[in-house]
Amino acid sequence: MKNVKSAVCIACGAEYEATPNITTCPKCGGILDIQYDYEYIRSQLTPEQLKARSDHSMWRYREFLPVEGASKVPKLRVGWSPFYEADRLAEMIGIKKLYIKDDGINPTGSLKDRASAMAVVKAEEAGVDTIACSSTGNAASSLAGNAAAAGFKTVIFVPERAPKGKVAQLMMFGATVISVKGTYEETFRLSADAISRWGWYNRNAAINPYLMEGKKTVSFEIAEQLDFKMTDYVAVSVGDGCTISGVWKGFKDLYAAGFIDKLPRLVSVQAEGCCPLNRSIAEGKDWEPMEENTIADSIAVGVPRNPDKALNAIRESNGIVVNVSDEEIYESMRLLGRTSGVFAEPAGATGTAGVKKAVLQGLIPKDATVVSLVTGSGLKDVANAIKAAGEPIAIAPDMNLLLEAFEKMNLK
Numbered sequence: 001m002k003n004v005k006s007a008v009c010i011a012c013g014a015e016y017e018a019t020p021n022i023t024t025c026p027k028c029g030g031i032l033d034i035q036y037d038y039e040y041i042r043s044q045l046t047p048e049q050l051k052a053r054s055d056h057s058m059w060r061y062r063e064f065l066p067v068e069g070a071s072k073v074p075k076l077r078v079g080w081s082p083f084y085e086a087d088r089l090a091e092m093i094g095i096k097k098l099y100i101k102d103d104g105i106n107p108t109g110s111l112k113d114r115a116s117a118m119a120v121v122k123a124e125e126a127g128v129d130t131i132a133c134s135s136t137g138n139a140a141s142s143l144a145g146n147a148a149a150a151g152f153k154t155v156i157f158v159p160e161r162a163p164k165g166k167v168a169q170l171m172m173f174g175a176t177v178i179s180v181k182g183t184y185e186e187t188f189r190l191s192a193d194a195i196s197r198w199g200w201y202n203r204n205a206a207i208n209p210y211l212m213e214g215k216k217t218v219s220f221e222i223a224e225q226l227d228f229k230m231t232d233y234v235a236v237s238v239g240d241g242c243t244i245s246g247v248w249k250g251f252k253d254l255y256a257a258g259f260i261d262k263l264p265r266l267v268s269v270q271a272e273g274c275c276p277l278n279r280s281i282a283e284g285k286d287w288e289p290m291e292e293n294t295i296a297d298s299i300a301v302g303v304p305r306n307p308d309k310a311l312n313a314i315r316e317s318n319g320i321v322v323n324v325s326d327e328e329i330y331e332s333m334r335l336l337g338r339t340s341g342v343f344a345e346p347a348g349a350t351g352t353a354g355v356k357k358a359v360l361q362g363l364i365p366k367d368a369t370v371v372s373l374v375t376g377s378g379l380k381d382v383a384n385a386i387k388a389a390g391e392p393i394a395i396a397p398d399m400n401l402l403l404e405a406f407e408k409m410n411l412k
């Protein structure tokens, strides 16, 4: 990989060769970060060449990705998700310009597909046949789908609270699924022990530094879809912190390679009932574990696995932190659906809930331009969608009853 220099530990600075199955730092256990040669990348690719490409998937950015030249990329089409000017929603929120990047449109319905597609490529390079992970749902379902398309076996650990839609995906994609009667933290620990015992390829995002490199492609797309003229803010919902770290890495890559001349400020949005990272920033203290009290299961992470990279990303970007209630998340789901036709799962709508709240509180000025990242599809969690949107009008098949019902609703 001529574009990749090394893998550097973010805790102790030790530097390693970026082999396909590196995990955390052998010296101190810190998380590794893949480093690039931006001069080389710049000599290989210009924004104009990029714009002319016909590959509408995350692999159009191959020069910026840690994959061997000879590696085949997976067949499942991941990335190049839609990017909408959400003018009606912007007006309701009271902000100049709002864009929605809908990553719920990926093949298995979440942004996690970007990381899982990368995991599949690296597992192939590492020469293994089984990939494993633990997840609150989307990392698992995306791994199962991407692995199925590429012919790998998967072993998946989910906490028992994972929504049915996500578990259904796992079963449909043929994964071996272990539903753990415990928290996400306990699930994660069991999976880590099993992975080291059986030597499977590890798709746990904070452990495997390549996954963030897959996730960062969402920022490449946002920048390209904005014609490389960045907005003032980019809002992201945060659980483990791998997504927001990946988003930041993508913008930094583009900046370092001269593709954009301005970096956006990150808006880190967590649930009030589970916001260890935002609390750490707000109070200027080390992060501490919290309970997992929110309906947004994908970000109900009381012990984040990637706290340092995420906190660095928020601070480096001069970012802001916002916590939203479950009620505000439900409201945001309705707003996205009713103003924009975008159906988000709770964690998928959390970023937008944060934008609305930050504008109300004056944290984001009204004349700002903002991208809100929708990270997952609402079809994964129908129970919460119904809670947010309500039940339909139920009547017997009778015109008089229909008229009555319409009358009650002032519809007619």
Ligand SMILES: *Cc1c(COP(=O)(O)O)cnc(C)c1O
Pocket (backbone or CB within 6 Å): 110, 111, 112, 138, 139, 205, 237, 238, 239, 240, 241, 242, 243, 244, 298, 299, 301, 345, 347, 348, 375, 376, 377
């Ligand atoms: C995983 C996930 C997030 C948060 O990503 P982290 O890396 O855990 O911070 C947000 N939304 C959805 C839908 C997710 O699946």
Ligand SMILES: [Zn+2]
Pocket (backbone or CB within 6 Å): 009, 010, 011, 012, 013, 014, 025, 026, 027, 028, 029, 030
């Ligand atoms: Zn180290």
